[in-house]
Amino acid sequence: AQKVTQAQTEISVVEKEDVTLDCVYETRDTTYYLFWYKQPPSGELVFLIRRNSFDEQNEISGRYSWNFQKSTSSFNFTITASQVVDSAVYFCALSEEAENNDMRFGAGTRLTVKP
Amino acid sequence: EPEVTQTPSHQVTQMGQEVILRCVPISNHLYFYWYRQILGQKVEFLVSFYNNEISEKSEIFDDQFSVERPDGSNFTLKIRSTKLEDSAMYFCASRTVHNQPQHFGDGTRLSIL
Numbered sequence: 001a002q003k004v005t006q007a008q009t010e011i012s013v014v015e016k017e018d019v020t021l022d023c024v025y026e027t028r029d030t031t032y033y034l035f036w037y038k039q040p041p042s043g044e045l046v047f048l049i050r051r052n053s054f055d056e057q058n059e060i061s062g063r064y065s066w067n068f069q070k071s072t073s074s075f076n077f078t079i080t081a082s083q084v085v086d087s088a089v090y091f092c093a094l095s096e097e098a099e100n101n102d103m104r105f106g107a108g109t110r111l112t113v114k115p
Numbered sequence: 116e117p118e119v120t121q122t123p124s125h126q127v128t129q130m131g132q133e134v135i136l137r138c139v140p141i142s143n144h145l146y147f148y149w150y151r152q153i154l155g156q157k158v159e160f161l162v163s164f165y166n167n168e169i170s171e172k173s174e175i176f177d178d179q180f181s182v183e184r185p186d187g188s189n190f191t192l193k194i195r196s197t198k199l200e201d202s203a204m205y206f207c208a209s210r211t212v213h214n215q216p217q218h219f220g221d222g223t224r225l226s227i228l
Contacts, residue, residue, distance in 0.1 A: 047216070101210070102160045
C-alpha cells in the first residue's frame with residue numbers, strides 16, 4: 001500500500017529565510033508519481049509539481065526547488081527567500097500506476113511566513 | 116486553459132438530508148475522482164470512476180455515497196442521508212489517459228447542521 005509521511009506539522013519562518021518541507025513515501029510499485037500541492041487559506045489545491053519515479057533530476061522553478069531521492073524515498077521541497085504569500089498548507093502526494101493512479105496525500109505541513 | 120468546475124462552492128444541509136455535489140470535468144478527460152478533506156486534515160481519496168463505473172473506492176465510500184455521470188459532462192457525488200461527520204471540503208478531479216496528472220476543481224465546502 002502506498003503511504004506518504006510529512007513529519008512536519010507546522011513550520012514558522014521569518015520572511016527571506018529558506019525553508020525545506022520534508023516528504024517521505026512508501027510504495028511497492030516501480031512506476032509512481034510524486035506531487036506537491038499548495039493549499040492557501042481560500043481552500044483550493046494549487047498544483048506545484050509532478051515527478052515520475054524514473055526522473056530523479058532535481059527541479060528548480062523560481063524560488064521553488066525539489067529534491068527527489070529514491071534511495072531515501074524522499075521528495076523534499078525547498079522555498080528560497082520565503083515570502084508572506086508562501087504561507088499555506090503544503091501537501092505531498094503519491095500515485096501508483098498500478099493502483100489506478102488514485103492519489104494518496106500526506107497530512108500536510110502548515111507553513112507560516114512572518115514579515 | 117480548461118478547468119474542472121465544481122458547484123456549489125458552499126453547501127449547507129440539515130443532517131439526514133440528501134445532498135448532491137456537482138462537478139464538470141475537463142471535456143476530453145476519461146478518469147474521474149472524488150476526494151474529501153475534513154477541516155484541518157489531509158485530503159483523502161473517496162472513489163475513482165472510469166468507463167461509467169466505479170474502478171476503485173476507499174473504506175470511507177460506504178453505502179451512503181454514490182457517484183454518477185448522468186450525461187456527457189457532469190460527474191456527481193451523492194450522499195443519501197448526511198451526518199455531521201460528512202462536513203468537509205469535497206474535491207473533484209479528472210485526467211485524460213493513464214499516466215497523466217489529475218486536475219482538481221476548487222472544491223465544494225459541505226456543512227452539515
